[in-house]
Amino acid sequence: NIERVLPLVDLVLMDLKHTDPDKHRAWCGQPNDRIIDNVRYIAAHARETVVRVPVIPGFNDDEPTVRSIARFAASLPGVRELHLLPYHRLGYDKYIGLGRPYGMGDVPPLSQERARALLSVAEESGLACRIGG
Numbered sequence: 001n002i003e004r005v006l007p008l009v010d011l012v013l014m015d016l017k018h019t020d021p022d023k024h025r026a027w028c029g030q031p032n033d034r035i036i037d038n039v040r041y042i043a044a045h046a047r048e049t050v051v052r053v054p055v056i057p058g059f060n061d062d063e064p065t066v067r068s069i070a071r072f073a074a075s076l077p078g079v080r081e082l083h084l085l086p087y088h089r090l091g092y093d094k095y096i097g098l099g100r101p102y103g104m105g106d107v108p109p110l111s112q113e114r115a116r117a118l119l120s121v122a123e124e125s126g127l128a129c130r131i132g133g
Helices: 002-008 021-028 033-045 063-074 092-097 112-123
Strands: 012-015 049-055 079-086 128-131
Touching: 002 033, 012 033, 033 049, 033 063, 049 063, 049 112, 063 079, 063 112, 079 112, 112 128
Parallel strands: 012 049, 049 079, 079 128
Antiparallel strands: none
């Protein structure tokens, strides 16, 4: 039960992939309304919350999306940081070794240049932002 756990936790790392429910549903198969509600609840009740954004090329690596996520995160009590987590393919070999299909197909890793550009956009929110986390 989250109400009993949050008082015992100093820091919550919360991933948020998108603020647009339609795009989230199209890519993830589920709407994000419950996720948004959970982020709001946790930010309001946790001692400190860091919002982390797995940045995936073609899904959420554009300026308007990162700006929307950063503004949303900045509007929440207790959120002081936002971490951009660039997509990578480090798990690819594990999937192949297990004989499982790699669901991300040929999505390329996010370039450092692109990550830095998105970091500048996220920093407009006033949050402490960084690449990685």
